[in-house]
Amino acid sequence: MSDIQSKAEAQAPLLRIVRGSKVYGGLHAIDGVDFELRAGEIHALLGENGAGKSTLCKAIAGAITLTSGDYLIDGQKVTFTSPQEALRGGVAMVYQESSLVPSMTVAQNLELGMEKFLTIYSKINIAATQSLQSMNFNVDPLTLVENLGTAKRQMVEIVRAVRHSARIFIFDEPTASLTPEETQHLFHLLRTLKERGAGIIFISHALEEAIDIGDRVTVLRDGKLVSTAPAKGMTRDALVRMMIGRDISASHYATHGADPDAPKPQAKRGDKVLSVENVTMGSVVKNMSFSVFDGEVVGIFGLVGAGRSEIAQIICGARKRNFLRGGMIYLRGRPVRYRVPRQAVRDGIAYITEDRKVDGFFETMTVDQNIYLGYLSSPHVRRFFYSVREMKRIADQWIKVLSISALKRSLKIVEYSGGNQQKVVVAKSLAQEPTIVIFDEPTRGVDVSAIPQIHAAIRRLAADGKAVVVISSYLPEVLAISDRVLVARGGRIVEEMSRADATEDKIMYAAIH
Amino acid sequence: MPRGAEAARLRKPSQTMAVLAMCVVLIVVFSIGLNGFLTVGNLLALARNISILGILALGMAVVVIGRGLDLSQVASFAASTAIAIIIMNAGYPTGLAVLVGLVLAIVIGILNGFLISVVEMPPLLTTLASSLAVLGIIRTTAVQHYVVYLAKGHDDFLRIGGNLWNGVPVPILIFGAAAILLHLFLSRTVLGRSIYAHGDNPDAARLSGIATRPLTMMEYAISAGIGYVGGVVMIAETALMHLQVAESTLIFDVIMVVVLGGVSLVGGRGNVMSVLVGTLLIGVLLNGMTIMDMDVQTQNIIKGLVLLVAIVLDSYLHPRDEETSKQGD
Secondary structure (H helix, E strand, C coil): CCCCCHHHHHEEEEEEEEEEEEECCEEEEEEEEEEEEEEEEEEECCCCCCCHCCCCCCCCCCCCCCCEEEEEECCCCCCCCCCCHHHHCEEEEECCCCCCCCCCCCHHHHHHCCCCCCCCCCHHHHHHHHHHCCCCCCCCCCCCCHCHHHHHHHHHHHHHHHHHHEEEEEEEEECCCHHHHHHHHHHHHHHHHHHCCCCEECCCCCCHHHHHHHHEEEEECCCCCEEEECCCCCCHHHHHHHHHHHCCCHHCCCCCCCCCCCCCCCCCCCCEEEEEEEEEECEEEEEEEEEECCEEEEEEEECCCCCCCHHHHHHHHCCCCCCCCCCCEEEECEECCCCCCHHHHHHCCECCCHHHHHHHCCCECCCCHHHHHHHCCCCCCCCEEECCCHHHHHHHHHHHCCCCCCCCCEEEEHHHHHHHHHHHHHHHHHCCCCCCEECCCCCCCCCCCHHHHHHHHHHHHCCCCCCEEEECCCCCHHHHHEEEEEEEECCCECCCCCCCCCHHHHHHHHHHH | CCCHHHHHHHHHHHHHHHHHHHHHHHHHHHHHCCCCCCHHHHHHHHHHHHHHHHHHCCCCCHHHHHHCCCCHHHHHHHHHHHHHHHHHCCCHHHHHHHHHHHHHHHHHHHHHHHHHHHCCCCHHHHHHHHHHHHHHHHHCCCCCCCCECCCCCHHHHHHHCECCCCCCCCHHHHHHHHHHHHHHHHEEEEEHHHHHHHHHHHHHHCCCCCCCHHHHHHHHHHHHHHHHHHHHHHHHCCCCHHHHHHHHHHHHHHHHHHCCCCCCCCCCCCCCHHHHHHHHHHHHHHHHHHHCCCHHEEEEEHHHHHHHHHHHHHHHHHCCCCCCCCCCC
8 A cells, every 4th residue: 555645645536537528339438538536535427327437437447448548647658458457556446346256255356356476375464453443444264255335345346456555446326325324424434545645536426425525516408418516505406407517407307396387197097907016025125015907107116125126027028047936927817827928918017127138139130130020929929930121111100219329320329329229128128018018227327318218108098098017126117107106125016106295205215114 | 439349340250251261171171181082972972971970960050059058968878779770670560650650759858848947957967967867778678789780671761861863962951951940930920039038148038028938948949850851861861870970979060060150059150051050061071071081089179279279259249247247258
């Protein structure tokens, strides 16, 4: 830790990005960003999904290289081609998903990547204890990482980075899955690091948090840097205005009543179509119950690990080896238990995945082919021949309905933006004409301009009398489109609110406590 | 966005095109440098020599496009053609014998597909195990020694391995017909496109509602079925089935032809054209090396080098980066 600078020297920027740009398939993920991080500061990085926060951080952490622009550390130009190289250069990224090896002890994890030819356990254990104590972290070096909670894992990650003599730390939404106590503890850790002269980049969706912990705040929008300003004196409203910009009005994420143009909640709701009763599976879903009605949008909010995606995957048969430990699922009063998604699709249930890259689209195919294959996958469609004419007709129809900007129809889907990809995945499922649609994180990694279009499509489904479930970990989204809000915590639905009653505070309170 | 990407696509030829270019260069070089390469007799011999390999590769391609691998293809056709010969020798009609063999091959394929899709075993190990099992069972029950000879009196059947009027080998016609049929199946039918979807992203295919388990069984059944066609051509050419073919490196040649032409093991990529190009390259290479009278070891070294070049070419043409990489790459 010899190279950690004293506070006096901390005025010169520790890290600078000068006119940094990253181009993916012709699209600027970040565009001419000038970013600066000082030693001994916590720099909050804000922006909507797809604003370029992750891209900027990945570039800093060496996971990707900038298409153009300079990257300077201590005034020296550097180029990192891998995260390992960046770590050697003093840049450490603390990922949301821990990068520790769960089956190894804390001490072994700290030693990872620096092992000597012979590992002498007593030595590495003593070294680990010393490192942990020097940071005042109360973690036993002999515990297996899999037995640690999220907060303690973060401590181990931080200590590991410090041992690699990192001076620049990037935290990507570290508080997303923490309880308030754990969050306070993390903030304490960040302040400790800061006092040691490190520079910290802190990405968060929670604006108050950013104002609270940050010394300076940088806001990105559509890949461009909007402003960098001291956090002191910054307000939530000002930040929101910077994040969404003037051209998109507040109605974009309006809560009920805030905007007369927002879609009205359904006054009448139809029949109960789906009811989940006391479903229990594994350790994630415990005694979960809720119902879904025709013509309404049900929002399910919950933190990571609350069992929201899991229950959706159970309903539509997407989970493999999903033996229930009790509970029933009824579709229009009939008990159903799907083993494979095909059975759910046959009964008109569509599940739109939370991670389109993993199980959403077919990457070698074009937009048209993806949508047509979605249509053909339905058990109700019986075709032997693949008709290019029919493909064009169905694709045209959905491209229009969801305003997919498929300029070059011959391009593969991977070359499109996240928003268009998501729309195609939605079209793929809607082409099967489902009556119950479950959206899992419908706007994750979607460009800002596409979000209102996807939300409008969701509202339209409900207006057409379909039952819609939207699972989201983004509060404004849940508030903006739900007729009814359910809150999941610890594998249960703990709270049900009507649209009129739901507020951000109430939902968050139910999700955490 | 589209303009830059389009330009990038134009700049980078597909692996199939690159291998085709290698073929053309090789043919030109051999025509100029090798006496006796560019003669009608030699070209017909070349066509005959690549037919069986090409037919087998067509079947293998179906499985590889579906993100699988069928190591049991050769063992499967060796066993089923051996049974077909035994039935023919016993005096039953030729058609019936061939049909029984085909059914046997398809059953083996469906079993492979069942183990892979329902029991969820990895394709590599499943088909390795089934090839050993098939060979063991056939040797302990039907074929005492390695070789089964076709008895005299099946001249009609042997015409499958013969020549047509101007010396055109029938096997190359069968290869061509199989290629056309498979091309139509893969590109013009819903099942064919579903195989691509399955290989491209099995999870997405399953979630979309494609019946992936029956589809997997069908893929392996097609591989075994087309493999059997190759086996029938083989016995029609030689009037015997030598079971040691299942223990030879033939299966690796088949996989090499498939991968060489651009049917990536990642799945969902490549087509019948890729297989044709891969077959042509290997055929020309082997023919040229035989004319040059190279020994088998040198030939193997060159084959290995060609495969390595093709793989390096693939990773150069389709680099994996943060943006395009997926789990399982």
